[in-house]
Amino acid sequence: MDKEEIFKRVAQMEQQIGEMYKGLGGLKEQIVELIEENTRLVMENQRLKELFVAKEPPLPQQTEKLPPSQKAEVEDESTHKGVNHLSNLYDEGFHICNVHYGRLRGDGDCLFCIAFLNKSSKEK
Numbered sequence: 001m002d003k004e005e006i007f008k009r010v011a012q013m014e015q016q017i018g019e020m021y022k023g024l025g026g027l028k029e030q031i032v033e034l035i036e037e038n039t040r041l042v043m044e045n046q047r048l049k050e051l052f053v054a055k056e057p058p059l060p061q062q063t064e065k066l067p068p069s070q071k072a073e074v075e076d077e078s079t080h081k082g083v084n085h086l087s088n089l090y091d092e093g094f095h096i097c098n099v100h101y102g103r104l105r106g107d108g109d110c111l112f113c114i115a116f117l118n119k120s121s122k123e124k
């Protein structure tokens with residue numbers, strides 16, 4: 001194999017690696033988009049569940065027999081679960097605020113998210 005041939009093949013490989021690198025970048029972007037979309041769907045699902053629980057009158061056999069103090073606890077628990085779920089998502093690195101809803105947070109805290117969490121945990 002002559003030197004010119006070797007040089008040509010190296011240049012070819014260099015070009016192929018460049019294309020693979022670009023392809024990898026594109027895939028990475030798509031993965032981030034999918035993860036963010038999935039998180040938005042999880043959040044949406046959680047919100048719909050909460051709405052459903054809030055609207056659905058409690059089943060008679062579950063709460064009717066409970067004294068009033070325990071009835072309140074059952075309702076509190078579902079709200080509490082929702083807040084916990086959001087705070088878990090935030091800890092996993094996602095925005096839960098209305099500004100960047102469901103997107104990856106990257107480094108550092110988001111003031112909007114923290115304000116939202118504080119507000120949600122006080123609302124009862």
Ligand SMILES: [Zn+2]
Nearest residue numbers: 095097110113
């Ligand atoms: Zn945020």
